[in-house]
Amino acid sequence: MAALELRHLIKRFAGGVVGVDDVTLTVGDGAFTALVGPSGCGKTTILRMVAGLEEPTSGAVVIGGREVTHLPPAARDVAMVFQNYALYPHLTVRENIGFPLKVRKTQGAEVARRVAHAAELLEIGALLDRKPAQLSGGQRQRVALARAIVREPALFLFDEPLSNLDAQVRAQTRAELVALHRRLGATMLFVTHDQVEAMTMAQSVAVMAQGRVLQEAPPMALYREPQTLAVARLIGSPSINTLVGRTTGERFEGALTCTTTAAPHGDVVLAVRPEHLVLGTAIDAAPATVLLVEPLGPESLVRLRLRSGDVVVARVAGEATCRMGDDVGVRVAAGEGHCFRAGDGTRLT
């Protein structure tokens, strides 16, 4: 296993489009890092540059202390699981898993032993003689994983490997990937547009937009202390509520008011997680109308329209006591809410 370092990586495509804009990132030895961001943000391009399938315009890729920026994929000791699995349709599962060993001229007996081991690890021993076309999505996924682990690479790359699975299999595979990571102790870089995947699996999440890494932090730190408005908006479901207003030094004043330690500023966006909006009739509650109540079982989402016209979502435990059309009061829970400059979205402290 090995650490991965990206140093000032830039990718400019023909026509001048900047796909990746000066990304510096470190994935520690044995760490599991996720790159998350909307489609087109450059995360897959980074993965392809790490794999050697794409040449960076400038910057360096370092794996295990060795610079590999201009080495061909085969010389990097990296395995990748593709979004569509990229299994070889003309080969059986056994031949698919054994392919990386075969092209490296590994001995037959050794190939058989390692294929059997990988198949056992992923519980696909019964499928070895089938062709990819005879497998379900989840099974293909496992075969792709087995093909990646069979040669014990220094680094694993995942390009949205769960996006083609149905919800149930996806949740199960998430847990299995985490378990596999723990068992192999492997360094993994995982690309996804699904923040739930990133948050639940990775030890560290790098949020990307427009070719840049906006913030990299452990999942809960990212959720609790977003450094920019964009990160606050990208992480969390349902999305964080945002309201414009100003800060006075002690308070945020806008459609809702709350205490804040943020420096006085005239043009501020307050971001509040749905679970930090409290319904009730406290003195400082702002009046609102219930637009929609969505019961989810253990909690309910209440969509509210404030007098200002802003729509916010509150998350309440259990069943909501209000109904559509009710007039209620809403306030920000004490000590919660993040203030950002409206212009550049940076955090006000």
Place this chain on the structure above:
Amino acid sequence: MSDRLLRRALGYGAALTLALVMVAPFLWMLSTALMDEFEVYQAPPPLLPTVPRFANFTEALTALPFALYFRNSLILAAATVTGQVVTAAMAGYAFARHRFAGRTPLFAVYLGTLMIPGIALLVPRFLLVDAMGLVDTVAGLVSVELVAAWGIFLMRQYFLSLPRDMEDAARLDGAGEWQVFWHVAVPLARPALATVALFAFIDAWKALLWPLVIARSPDLRVVEAGVASFHGMYFANWPWQMAAAVAALVPVLVVFLVAQKAFLRGLAFGGIK
């Protein structure tokens, strides 16, 4: 009768008519192959032989050294198929997947050659082959159809239609460019390669003009030339010629049936979700 039924009947009627138009010359060839030598010349020409004469086949095929002609045609066809499949696969892959200086203009030149009629190439080709001293040799016979621009075009389009991920996966798995081509791209392209092979075979098998021009000795004659030679300036034996033509058709049918299987196998592919 409802509109739908009427439309369907008209459709079938049109299809049947077209099918008859297509198959009629073949049936007439078959019928003529079984006629007596002089029965053919009756007016109006009869549609069917009064007594089918199967001896025409053995007589025609022994009147000239057809075993030799078949062998020559097979050599020509095998060389053409091998040459075209290999060059089309490799050049098509290179045009589809590799970036190199002059790729687009070169491809345009290849496509441009498709517009030159074969007959216009006959003399230049002969002069070239003659300059190399290959007139009246097997090498000279097979030399001009080893590369087909349309085959390269077809393979390029096919490779472009394949997802790149499998090739990228193979590169990450440690395969070199040659291994990627041989272990991944070529197996995936089997249906298209079968198409190239089939057309190359048919083209080579029915070649007449070039083999006539390049082969001076009777030992290098191909089947089509043999079939044609039943029809001289002062002599024509229609039944023998038709019998030889029917026999010449058999390998084409066999190859077509075999290749058709490969087409169908190609349809069963599915490694990508």
